[in-house]
Structures are given as C-alpha cells and as structure tokens.
Amino acid sequence: MSGNSMLLAVSALAGLIIAPDPSLSTVPLACQFAATTFSTIPASLFMARVGRRVGFTIGQIIGAVGGGIAAYAIQSGSFGLFIFGSILFGINNAFAQYYRFAAADTATEDFRSRAISYVLAGGIIAAFLGPQLAKWTAELSPVMFSASYASIIGLSLVSITFLQFTRIPLPPKPELGGGGRPITQIMAQPVYLVAVLSGSLGYGVMNMLMTSTPLAMTFCGFGFNDAATVIQWHIVGMFLPSFFTGNLIKRFGVINIIAVGAALQALAIVIGLSGTEFSHFTAGLIALGLGWNFMFIGGTTLLTEAYTPEERAKTQAANDFTVFSVVAITAFSSGLLHENLGWTSINLISALPVALVFVVAIWFGLRRQLRRT
Numbered sequence: 001m002s003g004n005s006m007l008l009a010v011s012a013l014a015g016l017i018i019a020p021d022p023s024l025s026t027v028p029l030a031c032q033f034a035a036t037t038f039s040t041i042p043a044s045l046f047m048a049r050v051g052r053r054v055g056f057t058i059g060q061i062i063g064a065v066g067g068g069i070a071a072y073a074i075q076s077g078s079f080g081l082f083i084f085g086s087i088l089f090g091i092n093n094a095f096a097q098y099y100r101f102a103a104a105d106t107a108t109e110d111f112r113s114r115a116i117s118y119v120l121a122g123g124i125i126a127a128f129l130g131p132q133l134a135k136w137t138a139e140l141s142p143v144m145f146s147a148s149y150a151s152i153i154g155l156s157l158v159s160i161t162f163l164q165f166t167r168i169p170l171p172p173k174p175e176l177g178g179g180g181r182p183i184t185q186i187m188a189q190p191v192y193l194v195a196v197l198s199g200s201l202g203y204g205v206m207n208m209l210m211t212s213t214p215l216a217m218t219f220c221g222f223g224f225n226d227a228a229t230v231i232q233w234h235i236v237g238m239f240l241p242s243f244f245t246g247n248l249i250k251r252f253g254v255i256n257i258i259a260v261g262a263a264l265q266a267l268a269i270v271i272g273l274s275g276t277e278f279s280h281f282t283a284g285l286i287a288l289g290l291g292w293n294f295m296f297i298g299g300t301t302l303l304t305e306a307y308t309p310e311e312r313a314k315t316q317a318a319n320d321f322t323v324f325s326v327v328a329i330t331a332f333s334s335g336l337l338h339e340n341l342g343w344t345s346i347n348l349i350s351a352l353p354v355a356l357v358f359v360v361a362i363w364f365g366l367r368r369q370l371r372r373t
Contacts, residue, residue: 004093005130006148007032009231010138011086012214012335013224014070014145018079026211026335028070028079028086030328033207035090036097037324041317043094052098052168059095060156060163062088067152074146089152127235131228138224180311183318194364195303196319198258200326201353202295205265206288208330208337209272209350210234213281215335216343220276230281237289245297254301255365261294262358269354272347295357 011032015025047055066088073081133151140147186192213234214227249257264287271284307315337346 004089004096005126005231005235006134006151007086007089007130008210008235009131009134009214009228010145010148010224012211013218013227014074014149015079015082015335016215016218017144018074018077018082020079021339023336023339024079025215025339026331026333028083029211030332031083032086032090032093033324033331034328035087036093037321037328039091039094040097040320040324043091044098047095047098053163053166055095056099056168057160057163059092060159062095063092064153064156066090066092067149067156070152071141071146071148071150074149075141075143077143085149092156124236124239127239128232130235131232135225135228144224180308183314186307186311186315187318189306190364190367191302192306192315192319194255194258194360195299195306196322197299197357197360198261198295198302199299199319200323201357202261202265202292202299203323204326204330205350205353206238206292207327208334208346209268209288210285211331211334212338212343212346213285215338216276216346217281219338219343222278222281226278230278230285233282234285234289237286238292239289241290241293242297245293246301248294249298249301253365254298255361255368257294258298258302259358259361259365261291261296261298262354262361264288264291264294265354266351266358267291269347269351273344276343 007029011029012026015028016022019025019027043055043059046058066085068085069088070082070085073079073085134145134148137147137151138144141150180186187196210231213230214224217227217230218224245257268284268288268291271280271287274280303315303319334346337349341349
C-alpha cells in the first residue's frame with residue numbers, strides 16, 4: 001500500500017521529467033492502472049492454484065523488479081522503460097487487491113470484520129507513509145524521483161519477509177463462467193447500470209483530478225513536498241470513512257450515500273475552481289477522497305443486488321473491468337488535458353460525470369420508492 005500511495009504522488013511528476021511531450025506525463029500511471037485491470041483475474045486464478053502466500057510473494061517480486069526498472073529508466077531518461085516498470089508494478093497491485101480477502105479467510109468468524117478493518121487501517125498508515133517516503137527519497141539520487149522508485153525494492157523485501165511467516169489458507173477456486181443469466185441480461189438491469197456508473201465515474205473523476213493535482217501544483221509554483229502533503233490528506237479522505245461507510249449505508253440507504261458522494265465530489269470541483277492556494281488543493285482533494293469512498297463503496301454495495309450467488313463471479317468481473325478501464329482512461333487523459341486545457345478545464349469537465357451520477361442516483365431512488373408504494 002505504501003508503495004502505491006507513494007507512486008500516486010510521484011508518477012506524474014516523474015513522467016513530466018522524462019516524457020518526450022508533457023501531455024504524456026500520466027501515461028505511465030495509466031499503463032499501471034491498465035496492467036492492474038487486466039491482471040486481476042489471472043492473479044486470482046493463479047493464487048487459487050498455488051496459494052495466496054506464493055501469489056503475494058511473486059507479486060511483490062514483480063513489483064520490486066518494476067521499481068528497479070523504473071528507477072533505472074528515470075536515471076537514463078528512457079520513457080518507454082519507465083512505462084514498462086510501471087506496468088510491472090501494476091501487475092503487483094493486481095495481486096495486492098486480494099489482501100483483504102486473505103484477511104477475511106484467515107480470521108475466525110467473530111474476528112473477521114475487525115481483520116478487514118485492520119487491512120483498511122493499513123490504507124490510513126500508507127496514506128502518510130507513502131507520500132512521506134516520497135519526500136524523503138525524491139532528491140536522494142542525481143535525477144529526481146529515481147530513488148523513490150528504487151525504495152519500492154526495499155518495501156517489497158519487507159513484505160516478502162512478513163509473508164513467509166504468515167499462514168494463509170488456499171482460496172476457493174473462482175468459477176468465472178458461472179451459471180444463471182447471461183451477462184448481457186445482468187448488465188441491462190437498472191440496478192447494475194447505476195452501480196457501475198457510481199463506481200466507474202466516481203473512481204474516474206477522482207483519479208483524473210488526483211493525478212492532475214501534482215502537475216497543477218507544480219505549475220502554480222508549489223514544491224514537491226507540498227504536492228505530496230496534499231496527496232497524503234487525499235488518501236486519508238479515501239480510506240478513513242471505510243470504517244463507518246457500511247453503517248451509514250445501513251442507516252440512510254445506499255442510494256442516498258451514493259448521492260452524498262457525488263455531492264462531495266461536486267464540492268471538490270467547486271473548491272478547485274475557486275482558487276489555487278495550498279488550502280484549495282488540500283480541501284478539494286479531501287472532499288474528492290470522501291466522495292470517492294461513498295460512491296465506490298456505495299456502488300459496490302448496490303452491485304450485490306444485481307446478481308444471484310451463481311452469477312457473482314462474472315458480474316463482479318464485468319464491473320471491475322469497467323471501473324478500472326475508466327480509471328486507466330482518465331489517468332491517460334489527465335496529463336493530456338492539463339497540458340492543453342489546464343486545471344480549470346479539468347474541473348469543469350469533471351463536473352459532467354459527477355452531475356450524471358447524482359441525477360441517476362436520485363432517479364433510481366425515486367423509482368424504487370414508487371415501486372414500493
């Protein structure tokens with residue numbers, strides 16, 4: 001987690017240093033997200049065969065190699081090699097997606113919810129540790145950020161060491177084909193469409209503004225440490241509500257929470273449009289992270305209403321592929337948009353999908369109420 005949160009702070013700026021064109025600065029991060037998207041299912045199948053400990057260890061090794069290659073690429077000025085290193089780290093992230101499931105499977109029934117909470121707590125720790133590590137290592141090498149990527153090797157070695165002393169049960173083998181209705185029929189349901197819109201557009205808007213922020217802050221004259229601090233608080237906003245979002249959904253309903261999440265992202269956009277002081281970037285990114293949490297967890301919760309148990313695997317796979325495809329597209333486009341249109345235009349463009357999610361959520365909520373009466 002710490003390595004991933006560190007890269008959120010440095011990837012676009014590192015890309016800006018060695019990219020042949022500034023508009024391509026976020027392409028390595030986009031390729032990282034794309035690699036995660038296309039590797040998640042293969043990682044699950046691989047770990048079902050060899051076990052999670054072996055899978056997590058191999059994932060960390062791939063991440064370490066990716067960090068080393070990216071560090072060398074920055075030193076040598078090779079943009080293509082930097083993209084390749086980012087892809088390898090994206091594959092590592094695909095394996096890391098399953099840590100929360102491993103925590104649930106390892107824990108007893110009574111301890112399971114707390115085990116998952118501890119994994120989420122790791123996200124809070126990573127929010128501070130990752131960008132802080134980026135601050136410490138950014139200028140340790142002759143070329144800025146090379147040492148930041150090299151530090152991933154050390155983080156991976158620490159993770160590998162802990163994994164060897166952790167007993168993790170073999171996961172159940174996923175049944176991707178599954179039974180039940182055809183996936184096209186499942187995807188045609190309004191509940192599925194609202195869930196996917198909430199997850200994909202909420203994640204996409206968050207990702208586009210987040211990856212653009214270090215570029216915008218650099219353009220406004222802020223140093224890297226300032227940008228890293230903003231990313232720290234943003235990631236706290238992303239993960240901290242996870243401890244109580246489930247309770248809020250139970251109390252107020254999933255549709256209301258999705259709508260509140262869209263409203264929070266709209267607030268982030270308003271703050272972004274109101275100024276470019278450090279306080280604007282910080283407050284805007286915190287609101288953006290909170291909105292992402294409500295929309296992503298809300299969308300994931302709503303998705304469970306779209307499928308039967310035998311349809312779970314293929315429905316979740318279709319949802320995840322859509323969500324992370326949008327994430328990869330927004331990561332790629334953020335650098336292009338920032339270079340050609342600027343920070344203000346990115347915020348204005350982001351307002352459209354946020355408004356769409358809010359309107360669709362309200363419509364779906366009213367539709368449900370009318371059907372119940």
